[in-house]
Structure formats: structure tokens, C-alpha cells
Amino acid sequence: MITQTIEATCVREMTFADLYLGHPSLGNRFSAVPRAPADPVLASPALDNDLKALYQRCVDSYSAIRDSDFKLEYDGVSYRVAIMQSMGGLVFVLRKMVSTIRSMQELGVPSVYTQPLMQQNLRGLLLIAGTMNSGKTTTAGAIIAGRLARYGGVAVTAEDPVELPLEGEYGLGVCFQTHASRERGGFAESCRSLVRWGAKIIYLGEIRDGDTAVEALRAGVNGHLVISTLHAEDIQTALRRMLAMSAEHFDTSSAQSLLADGLVGVMHQRLVGDPRRLEADLLMLSDAPSATSMIRDGKLERLASEIRLQQARLIQSAAMMDQR
Numbered sequence: 001m002i003t004q005t006i007e008a009t010c011v012r013e014m015t016f017a018d019l020y021l022g023h024p025s026l027g028n029r030f031s032a033v034p035r036a037p038a039d040p041v042l043a044s045p046a047l048d049n050d051l052k053a054l055y056q057r058c059v060d061s062y063s064a065i066r067d068s069d070f071k072l073e074y075d076g077v078s079y080r081v082a083i084m085q086s087m088g089g090l091v092f093v094l095r096k097m098v099s100t101i102r103s104m105q106e107l108g109v110p111s112v113y114t115q116p117l118m119q120q121n122l123r124g125l126l127l128i129a130g131t132m133n134s135g136k137t138t139t140a141g142a143i144i145a146g147r148l149a150r151y152g153g154v155a156v157t158a159e160d161p162v163e164l165p166l167e168g169e170y171g172l173g174v175c176f177q178t179h180a181s182r183e184r185g186g187f188a189e190s191c192r193s194l195v196r197w198g199a200k201i202i203y204l205g206e207i208r209d210g211d212t213a214v215e216a217l218r219a220g221v222n223g224h225l226v227i228s229t230l231h232a233e234d235i236q237t238a239l240r241r242m243l244a245m246s247a248e249h250f251d252t253s254s255a256q257s258l259l260a261d262g263l264v265g266v267m268h269q270r271l272v273g274d275p276r277r278l279e280a281d282l283l284m285l286s287d288a289p290s291a292t293s294m295i296r297d298g299k300l301e302r303l304a305s306e307i308r309l310q311q312a313r314l315i316q317s318a319a320m321m322d323q324r
Helices: 045-065 111-118 136-151 186-196 212-221 235-246 252-262 287-298 300-323
Strands: 017-022 027-030 067-072 077-086 091-095 124-130 155-161 168-170 172-178 201-204 227-233 261-274 275-282
Touching: 027 186, 045 067, 111 136, 111 155, 111 261, 111 275, 111 287, 111 300, 124 136, 124 212, 124 235, 124 287, 136 155, 136 168, 136 172, 136 201, 136 227, 155 186, 155 212, 186 201, 186 212, 201 212, 212 227, 212 252, 227 235, 227 261, 235 252, 235 261, 235 300, 252 261, 252 287, 275 300, 287 300
Parallel strands: 124 227, 124 261, 155 172, 155 201, 201 227
Antiparallel strands: 017 027, 017 091, 067 077, 077 091, 168 172, 261 275
């Protein structure tokens, strides 16, 4: 079977989720290569020279900055590089970064979700949730760019590392990108700074600890639109994670109230099929008092019916618009 891995002579030509580079005995392997006979698939000899050069670039960059997660430019492609200290030796885990900002339509976000995600006076924390390699960051970038182009204003990001090519002008709007240094407090401290900088839209690369969860929700309560990503299997799991992280600082009741007051919506997405396509579920809390009450009371299991009801209403509304 001829696969893309056999045919490719440079990593730039490859489509994959992660590259595991540099293990002395397991070799260099690519995960999630379309139509490959195995997952992960072993790199072919045709890639040897390019992989050796890429490995040396990783070694040099890591030696210079000594960070376990960094950005690397190689052969016209940007990579996010994470360090894995395996029993056999140091392994660099590389993932290609987004090179262009695509629209929600181009990404395949369901068209019925465009109106609620793009409504003008959206305030609060908007979570883009999903599992690894589900395109969360890409979708967040599309929403930010789309809102800036339509409404103008200032967006400021805090990323670790900076992944999206977002900095620039979008219509009358502008986006500034910053690095959320772990040595200077990471995403939580960056969120405090972004609030002081007057940003209309705040983007936090990921919520992964209680400090960041609380600061993001507080910013949402104070009138900012905060967009961030979160690893979760579904919408309810995302909300449980937010509650658990917030509960590191508050009692259960206070954490539930903060989430109910600070959250404006959650979109959970997944990539399915081959070629992969985006599927998503959406829960919005703006003009949804019943959903807000469920969160405030901690009755997250009841949200499934609310999610289905909202989706049905969106589909019905879109159908009525098409008939006009």
C-alpha cells in the first residue's frame, strides 16, 4: 500500500497530528496520517535527511531556551514543540501550527451556530471545548477574526506558545498577540493584564488551572468577551471541569454562581470521518435563564435537554429565514 509517508520527502509535505522525533530505538513516528496502514506510522527512509535537520533545530532551540513547550520555525512551517523525557531518551513532540485564519464557514462550523456566536453584545466567557486535535484553537481564531471584522474593537491574546497568526487588522478591528509566560504567572496573570489593557475581546490559549478559570470568569462578569479552549469530552464535562477548578478557590455554591454569572456559552466540537469534518454542539446562556439556573443549582445533568432545545430553535429559526 502506497501511503503519504512513503511518498513524502520532507515533513512540510506531510499531514499528521503529531510527530514523535528523536527516540533512539523507536525511531521517528507520525500519528493520525490519513490513509496510513498504522497509527503511529514509522517515518520512511526518504525523510531521513529532513528529519535529521529538524531534530537538530529542535535540539538547538531547546538548548537555548530550556522551555518544555516552545514554537519552532522550520522549512516555512511553524511547529509547536513539547518535550517528552522518555525512558529511552529525549523525544520532541511536534505539531503543525495554523498558518492562516480561516472563517467559521470554511472550518465547517454549523451555519445555525453563526448567529449566536456572532451576536453583537456578547459578554462573558465563551469556551471552545473538545478533545486533543479537534481544532479548538483554530475555531477560536475564526470567531475572534470574524467578530473583529464585523464589529471592530481591540482583541488581545495570551498564548503559550503563540500559535495563531492573529496579530493584525480586521476591518476596523485590531488584534495584538502576547506570550503568557509561565515565569510571570501564566494565563491567570496574563488575564489580569489583558483586562487592564482595555481589550474588547480577550483570548486565553487554554484554561487548565483554577486560577485561570476564576480570572476568566471574573473578566466575563465584568463585561469582557473572553474566549478560551478547554479539554473535555462534551459540554457537561467542560462545565464540570470549570466547576472543579473554580472550587479550588471557592465553596461549591460560590463556584456554581460564578460559573452561571461569568459564562456566556460552550461549544463542544469534534472531527470525524476521513476526510475529517467538524461536528459540534452549542449551549448559549445569553437569553437562556433556565440553563443559567441549572448551572447555578449544579444540575448539569439536566442541560442535555436544554442543548437539544436550543439546537431545535436555531434550526427552526434558520428555516424560517430561508423561507423569507
